[in-house]
Amino acid sequence: VPKVSQEHLDARRAQILDGARRAFSRWGYEGTTVARLEEETGLSRGAIFHYFKGKRDLFVQLALDVDRSYRQLIMAEGFDAAIRAMANESAEWIGVVLETHAQLRHDPELEKLMTPSPEDQMRLIEWFRDRQEDGTFRADVEVMELGRFATMVLNGLALRVVAGDETDPEATIRLLNDALAPRE
């Protein structure tokens, strides 16, 4: 049996996820059939489902990647960078993510899969706490509430992107930073 390299496996997984993301953006979650997944990935259903259990598994993986990449961006470059990135997202893709979050909210198994691990959540809270301690963020509001507020602004922006509503990310950044800044 020839040994398949880890690089090959990783590249194949990435190829499938890229194609699946295009399929979901174009056809929505419900409209993404196995035939369309084959078309967009350029791979057979056998190959696709060798790497992922099914359509739902593919979607969960992509949605988790979005969540993780935003958390990483926030911790590496701050909320300013996350807001600029969200303002540039594709309406179709973010629309599918929100739509599916909403549709499947009665699916406890999926909800569990989509919830970030306590460690990931804690890391982001620590990021906020560090900024409280160095005086960037205000200390007179609970650190959890600062995180929730910033996330609400980012999610509210996601809804504007989905609706195709114009938004100036720089004004959003300025107002968010003023909300989080210490009061004189």
Add this chain to the structure above:
Amino acid sequence: VPKVSQEHLDARRAQILDGARRAFSRWGYEGTTVARLEEETGLSRGAIFHYFKGKRDLFVQLALDVDRSYRQLIMAEGFDAAIRAMANESAEWIGVVLETHAQLRHDPELEKLMTPSPEDQMRLIEWFRDRQEDGTFRADVEVMELGRFATMVLNGLALRVVAGDETDPEATIRLLNDALAPRE
């Protein structure tokens, strides 16, 4: 032919809308069948569709009522009241509204129906401008951007309500007001 009073017509319309809202909350937009509309309203399909063209028309009317009631609440009692009201909404109902907004975003006719009139939009902008002029809100950021930011916070809160995530409305109100307040 007996004359039907306006009060009777209005009461019947309200009865249908109430029942439809319950049906949509319970079964989702797709799952709300005509039989379920009959059950929740206590009226026959003939009676229901005498007042409304169909399921979509009923939904649009309810969603427009949500939008309008929030705009009225903001102008009468401010964003603080709107945030407290949103924090108390039913996750099911707000979930259906968001889900349908997202699902039907590729339906230009529906999008047109769901867009507030320019007069309604202008009235809310004027409300923000009045508060800029009396010094409640900052004047160093465009009035449109203040409105967008406050709406993003309210919509971000709606997403938290749908997800069943706990939020302290008073902390949200405090942070939003600090973002909108004039800087010393």
